Amino acid sequence: MTTTTLDVREIPPQQRHPKIHAAFEDLDAGESLTIINDHDPKPLFYEMQAEIDAFDADNYELEQRDDNEFAATFPKQ
Structure with missing residues (x-):
């Protein structure tokens, strides 16, 4: 499985979710996105x-x- 890693700790909070969504959208099925964050991304x-x-x-x-x-891995179906 291919994993893309995105460290969002230096990205301003209001810009994090759009960047994460864009990175996830770029993945192919079966790949995953791991984000590195400064808090639990619940x-x-x-x-x-x-x-x-x-x-x-x-x-x-x-x-x-x-x-x-925190390292959170978001797999794509």
Whole structure:
């Protein structure tokens, strides 16, 4: 499986979701997008689950690497 990584910690908060959605849209089926964030992206998970049919919520993964680093993997069906 091919994974694209996007570190959004330096992106202003109001620009993060549009960049993440654009990166996810560019993926092919079976690929995944891993975002590196400074907090648990739970709201983004719910947003994608509700709005994006190609998001494979069952295989979503979250790893907390330290207090200010979370790696969330969003697979595409």
